[in-house]
Amino acid sequence: MKGKVCVFGSFNLDVVAVMNRFPMPGESLTAHTSMMGPGGKGANQATAALRAGARVHYIGKIGNDDFGMFARRHLEKTGFDAITLFTCKEKPTGNALIYVAGDDAENMISVYPGANTTVTAAEVTRCQPTVAAADILLVQLENNLSAIQRMIDNARAGGTFVIMNPAPWQKVTDALLAKVDLLTPNSTEAMQLTGVKVTDFASAQQAAEKLHRKGARQVIITLGVCGALLSVADQPPLRIPLFPAQPLDTTGAGDAFNGALAARLASGDELPQAALFASAYASLCVERSGAAHSMPSYAEALARLQAYPECVPETLGECV
Numbered sequence: 001m002k003g004k005v006c007v008f009g010s011f012n013l014d015v016v017a018v019m020n021r022f023p024m025p026g027e028s029l030t031a032h033t034s035m036m037g038p039g040g041k042g043a044n045q046a047t048a049a050l051r052a053g054a055r056v057h058y059i060g061k062i063g064n065d066d067f068g069m070f071a072r073r074h075l076e077k078t079g080f081d082a083i084t085l086f087t088c089k090e091k092p093t094g095n096a097l098i099y100v101a102g103d104d105a106e107n108m109i110s111v112y113p114g115a116n117t118t119v120t121a122a123e124v125t126r127c128q129p130t131v132a133a134a135d136i137l138l139v140q141l142e143n144n145l146s147a148i149q150r151m152i153d154n155a156r157a158g159g160t161f162v163i164m165n166p167a168p169w170q171k172v173t174d175a176l177l178a179k180v181d182l183l184t185p186n187s188t189e190a191m192q193l194t195g196v197k198v199t200d201f202a203s204a205q206q207a208a209e210k211l212h213r214k215g216a217r218q219v220i221i222t223l224g225v226c227g228a229l230l231s232v233a234d235q236p237p238l239r240i241p242l243f244p245a246q247p248l249d250t251t252g253a254g255d256a257f258n259g260a261l262a263a264r265l266a267s268g269d270e271l272p273q274a275a276l277f278a279s280a281y282a283s284l285c286v287e288r289s290g291a292a293h294s295m296p297s298y299a300e301a302l303a304r305l306q307a308y309p310e311c312v313p314e315t316l317g318e319c320v
Contacts, residue, residue: 003266004081005054006134006160007259008127008151009042010116010142011075012094013067016251018289019101022108035289038074039096040116041140041167041255044295048252048259049138050079052281053298054266057130061086061123061143063115067093084130086123088115094142098251105247105286111142111168119147124154132158135266138258140165145172152179161265165258166193178215182271184258186222201316204229205237220275222257230275230313240275241311243283243304252294256285260301272313280305 017031046058058080062068064087071093075083094114100107124147131137137155139148139162148164155162156179164180166172169192177183187198193214196207204221208231211219220240222228228240260281264274281301288294305311 002053002055003135003263003268004057004133005046005049005136005138005262005266006057006059006131007042007046007049007138007262008059008131008143008148009045009138009140010040010094010113011038011043011060011062011071012040012096012111012113012116012142013037013070014039014096014098016098016100016289018249019099022099022101038071040094041142041165042116043071043075044252044255045138045140045165045259045262046080047078048256048281048285048295049263049266050259051295051297052260052263052277052301054263055081057082057084057134059084059127059130061088061115061119062094063087063092064089065092067095068115082130084127086119088118091115091118100249100251105250107249107251109251113142116142117144119143121146121150123147124150127151128154128158131155131160134160136161136163136262138163138165138262140167141170141172142168145170149176152176163258163262163265165254167254169193174214177211180216182218182220182265183211183216184220184222184261186254187224190221198223200226201229201237201239205231205316208237218271220261222254228257228275228279229316230272232271237316238272238275238313239316240272240279240313243280243308243311245283245286247286249289249294250286253282253286256295257282259295263298276311276313277301277305280308280311
């Protein structure tokens with residue numbers, strides 16, 4: 001059976017420029033290519049969860065503008081089980097300006113959240129039955145924190161497992177972290193949450209231990225080319241390997257990882273196996289351009305997973 005994943009999160013219209021390198025302040029550079037398309041961490045992660053095999057209900061908010069019309073048309077044809085899409089009259093649809101540069105396809109992103117940060121308490125209440133019916137609630141921090149907090153409270157009341165991807169970072173309380181079943185920061189977000197500069201597995205473990213003390217019971221810190229650290233309170237940490245890939249665009253890697261992780265947990269996989277699948281899934285995503293359009297299928301990720309049997313979670317013990 002396919003698991004049910006409810007994703008509450010942002011929709012943004014993405015404008016992407018691919019460059020040799022990032023421009024310096026005040027400098028104008030010619031891009032190799034430019035494209036415009038659907039994005040936003042919420043919509044991207046919902047698409048990844050769908051493509052990775054889950055039944056998905058996406059909840060988001062858009063503006064009453066041309067970008068909003070684009071969003072509605074795109075989301076309706078994506079294939080979600082259901083969509084709850086609220087509309088804001090005061091603010092436009094969120095949008096993002098993205099630079100992708102260099103051989104490693106690193107990215108820099110500027111986001112204007114727009115309607116994403118106007119979700120009301122009444123709108124969250126309307127979503128309560130949807131959240132309670134899901135196996136997993138997946139949220140990020142690209143919406144207003146008040147709505148995210150209420151959505152998590154509803155999930156806990158309904159017995160729904162909560163994954164929070166704390167991106168883009170905004171300050172959250174320890175009380176909120178304690179309500180999250182699984183926290184998935186990258187190295188930068190882990191540093192912002194803990195004050196620990198995360199550069200390797202040893203520092204990632206230090207950050208994870210600090211997050212456990214803040215109340216987060218299960219943590220996955222993604223470390224780019226190093227893979228990821230999986231840490232469960234009072235258990236030895238695990239290294240989740242990075243699968244071989246030829247990166248073209250890393251913009252959607254984190255969203256691919258989180259969506260696939262949610263899909264596999266909803267289907268009943270244990271956390272280490274779900275994280276390993278998510279790593280394989282993300283390795284395929286970075287080989288394609290455009291976050292929303294680059295999400296691979298479950299079959300493609302399974303094939304990559306099977307092609308590298310040596311890639312398995314490894315116990316790290318004490319990182320030194």
